[in-house]
Amino acid sequence: MDPILDGLNPAQRQAVTSPNPILQVLAPPGSGKTKTLTARVAYLLSHHGYSPQDVICCTFTIKASREMRERLSKLVGERVQSRLILGTFHSICRRYLCKYGYLIGLKKGFGIADSDDSRGILRRIIKKLNSSIEIRAAQGRISRHKAHGLTPDELAERVKADELELVDIYRQYESALAASNLLDYDDLLVRCVQLLREHPDCVSNVQTVLVDEFQDTNIIQYDLMNLFAAKNRRITIVGDPDQSIYGFRSAEIQNLKRMQKRYSNTTIVLLESNYRSSASILSSAQEVIEQDTTRPAKKLQPTHSHGTMPVLRKLPTANAEAHWMVLEIKRCVAMMGGVLGMSDFAVLLRSASLSTRIETAFGRAGIPYKMVGGRKFFDRTEVKTLINYLRVVSHTGHTDALLAIINVPPRRIGEETIRQLTTGAEKAKITLWEFIKDVIQGRRSTEKKLQKAAELGLCALLKLVEASRQKLQECEDPSAPRVLLEYITESLSFQDYLIKTYPLDEDSRWANVRELMGQANETAVSSGDPGQEEELPEIEGIEQEQVHVGEETLSRFLANVALATEATTQDEGEKVTEKVTISTIHAAKGLEWPVVFIPAVYNGSIPHSRAEVVDEERRLLYVAMTRAQALLYLSLPLRQPRLGEGDDSSTTLTPFLPPKLVKTRFRPLGPQLLEKVVYSIADILRRPRPAAEELYKELHSLPSTLDDQWTTEGEEKDKGTTKAWNASLEPHDSEQPNPKR
Ligand code: ATP
Numbered sequence: 001m002d003p004i005l006d007g008l009n010p011a012q013r014q015a016v017t018s019p020n021p022i023l024q025v026l027a028p029p030g031s032g033k034t035k036t037l038t039a040r041v042a043y044l045l046s047h048h049g050y051s052p053q054d055v056i057c058c059t060f061t062i063k064a065s066r067e068m069r070e071r072l073s074k075l076v077g078e079r080v081q082s083r084l085i086l087g088t089f090h091s092i093c094r095r096y097l098c099k100y101g102y103l104i105g106l107k108k109g110f111g112i113a114d115s116d117d118s119r120g121i122l123r124r125i126i127k128k129l130n131s132s133i134e135i136r137a138a139q140g141r142i143s144r145h146k147a148h149g150l151t152p153d154e155l156a157e158r159v160k161a162d163e164l165e166l167v168d169i170y171r172q173y174e175s176a177l178a179a180s181n182l183l184d185y186d187d188l189l190v191r192c193v194q195l196l197r198e199h200p201d202c203v204s205n206v207q208t209v210l211v212d213e214f215q216d217t218n219i220i221q222y223d224l225m226n227l228f229a230a231k232n233r234r235i236t237i238v239g240d241p242d243q244s245i246y247g248f249r250s251a252e253i254q255n256l257k258r259m260q261k262r263y264s265n266t267t268i269v270l271l272e273s274n275y276r277s278s279a280s281i282l283s284s285a286q287e288v289i290e291q292d293t294t295r296p297a298k299k300l301q302p303t304h305s306h307g308t309m310p311v312l313r314k315l316p317t318a319n320a321e322a323h324w325m326v327l328e329i330k331r332c333v334a335m336m337g338g339v340l341g342m343s344d345f346a347v348l349l350r351s352a353s354l355s356t357r358i359e360t361a362f363g364r365a366g367i368p369y370k371m372v373g374g375r376k377f378f379d380r381t382e383v384k385t386l387i388n389y390l391r392v393v394s395h396t397g398h399t400d401a402l403l404a405i406i407n408v409p410p411r412r413i414g415e416e417t418i419r420q421l422t423t424g425a426e427k428a429k430i431t432l433w434e435f436i437k438d439v440i441q442g443r444r445s446t447e448k449k450l451q452k453a454a455e456l457g458l459c460a461l462l463k464l465v466e467a468s469r470q471k472l473q474e475c476e477d478p479s480a481p482r483v484l485l486e487y488i489t490e491s492l493s494f495q496d497y498l499i500k501t502y503p504l505d506e507d508s509r510w511a512n513v514r515e516l517m518g519q520a521n522e523t524a525v526s527s528g529d530p531g532q533e534e535e536l537p538e539i540e541g542i543e544q545e546q547v548h549v550g551e552e553t554l555s556r557f558l559a560n561v562a563l564a565t566e567a568t569t570q571d572e573g574e575k576v577t578e579k580v581t582i583s584t585i586h587a588a589k590g591l592e593w594p595v596v597f598i599p600a601v602y603n604g605s606i607p608h609s610r611a612e613v614v615d616e617e618r619r620l621l622y623v624a625m626t627r628a629q630a631l632l633y634l635s636l637p638l639r640q641p642r643l644g645e646g647d648d649s650s651t652t653l654t655p656f657l658p659p660k661l662v663k664t665r666f667r668p669l670g671p672q673l674l675e676k677v678v679y680s681i682a683d684i685l686r687r688p689r690p691a692a693e694e695l696y697k698e699l700h701s702l703p704s705t706l707d708d709q710w711t712t713e714g715e716e717k718d719k720g721t722t723k724a725w726n727a728s729l730e731p732h733d734s735e736q737p738n739p740k741r
């Protein structure tokens with residue numbers, strides 16, 4: 001048996017080996033789409049003789065590319081895998097633009113504006129125009145227009161008179177980006193489309209294109225896919241319309257139909273067995289999605305036993321809900337004889353803002369966790385500061401980064417100086433950096449003469465950045481990001497600065513700095529995209545831009561930081577495995593965990609009060625539920641503190657849950673039942689069954705009831721209400737675990 005086909009079912013094998021050039025694999029969650037796509041890449045390389053550098057494979061998140069590279073390493077070897085053009089659409093586009101952007105007039109060494117930068121630019125424009133448009137709204141609308149390929153001029157022709165204000169903002173935003181030689185996320189895609197339309201030869205080597213999570217591609221990504229594949233017209237996509245959850249970002253479910261129309265020779269393969277979840281989790285999830293009567297019915301067979309029913313738990317408050325999760329996680333780990341460890345648990349959230357209480361509760365209870373999909377790590381002040389230094393060194397046009405570090409650590413550069421400098425730069429139509437340099441070198445002057453102290457401060461900053469740029473030039477190898485970080489922290493006496501400024505937690509802040517250095521080092525070893533990645537192949541007749549290895553590694557490191565959007569994980573570098581994952585549902589796409597918690601399943605949270613498309617909210621819940629392999633917990637607080645208002649408000653259960661689930665009652669687990677439950681979990685996870693005496697170990701160290709927990713946690717507010725609420729709670733096996741066997 002061919003090892004690539006080993007362990008695949010007949011339908012999966014059919015997809016992997018299909019000789020048809022245009023292939024769509026459409027299938028529900030957990031049916032092995034990603035596994036099949038990965039095997040097809042390996043199969044095309046080893047059986048069709050494609051060279052890895054002629055294969056483009058697009059994943060939706062950086063984490064997914066990393067996992068795919070790992071799987072491929074095993075199938076085709078490290079060396080072959082590293083030559084594939086594999087990554088997110090954004091990262092692949094960035095690579096093409098670095099090499100060939102000069103063909104469409106991009107300046108060398110462009111920087112990437114992340115969401116924060118974009119907002120910073122928009123804030124300044126909106127203030128200048130005295131407009132009442134909200135910054136985030138403007139950002140969203142501009143992004144949508146870009147995703148549809150509309151330039152400000154084209155937009156101006158279409159919109160009504162009262163929308164011309166946005167056109168104006170859009171236009172100024174584009175000029176601001178251009179002036180600083182920055183591309184925003186949308187530009188990476190839009191400019192790459194332009195490049196490939198005008199210079200299709202750049203991808204003339206490409207033999208085949210493969211796309212995972214196709215249901216969430218937008219129009220531009222769809223265009224890109226076709227442009228990548230223009231020469232040989234060989235495309236494989238895998239997807240599931242029921243899991244389309246990026247409509248708010250202009251993803252187009254219609255792309256599936258569009259593709260079938262465009263390529264009349266499309267072959268469709270359906271996969272119908274689910275290998276991920278217990279039969280009871282699967283059927284509950286099915287009942288959720290089947291409420292959408294407009295979708296075509298689909299077959300989906302479980303391959304696992306029934307297992308434990310999903311749990312729906314109501315708690316008095318959001319804090320109580322967080323504590324209950326703590327207890328339940330501890331209880332599972334203590335009870336299950338080593339079958340489950342901390343890293344087997346995930347808490348999936350509709351909105352990242354729900355994480356605060358949970359993080360606090362986990363922190364207090366000593367439950368190790370990592371936050372995925374938030375911007376947690378790179379948002380820590382000290383990390384952000386250093387990243388901003390690197391961004392200015394890499395690209396002095398990063399005005400927002402420059403403003404963020406201009407007086408950090410303090411250099412006696414005050415608000416007034418900054419105002420004078422920014423207006424001066426604006427008037428002179430040059431970047432802030434160029435203006436500061438001119439002022440210090442006496443070529444230009446500010447409205448009023450700068451104070452001596454401020455001038456000295458600017459001088460010091462200028463010197464440091466120039467010296468770092470010089471160092472970067474000299475560093476002809478991939479260690480550049482780390483070398484620069486060391487140089488900058490040393491020159492700034494950054495550790496002393498942290499000690500002085502944050503005497504209470506300078507330790508953990510310095511640890512974050514060290515962690516950042518570790519991540520910079522990883523970029524050097526494994527290059528950024530992620531995993532090992534080599535240069536794009538040479539194409540005859542087209543010159544590639546020559547790159548300086550140090551500059552390229554730095555810019556790739558920064559691009560990875562910038563591209564780590566909601567859909568990606570950021571604490572990857574931490575390398576500690578035994579941690580509970582807390583993630584947004586969006587960022588959990590394509591992944592799986594033995595135990596999944598979905599808190600806050602109430603109206604207003606899911607469906608979200610601001611959601612435009614209710615069906616998309618239901619699909620979100622479906623995606624979240626189908627991440628679970630063996631145990632699934634849904635929960636909601638009965639009262640929810642209203643933000644900004646003193647009063648609690650009561651919650652109502654989301655309408656998406658099937659009646660069966662809402663009515664389920666739970667009995668305390670006796671020893672025999674426990675054994676059954678644990679063995680079924682072990683079987684679903686294909687892990688060894690523990691000996692019976694291993695079960696219930698250490699359980700006595702846990703508080704025996706939830707009630708105890710609340711009072712010992714000093715939840716003053718909850719105390720009085722506990723009894724009343726307890727009456728309305730459904731009995732649940734977590735309340736009276738039986739430590740005596
Ligand atoms: P999603 O829609 O959530 O992205 P998917 O269809 O991509 O799911 P995979 O992640 O590829 O599904 O597979 C889900 C799980 O099932 C994985 O653990 C995978 O290893 C396992 N699996 C897939 N196919 C088989 C098979 N034929 N035999 C055993 N396990 C399988």
Ligand code: MG
Binds near residue numbers: 033034035590
């Ligand atoms: Mg998948």
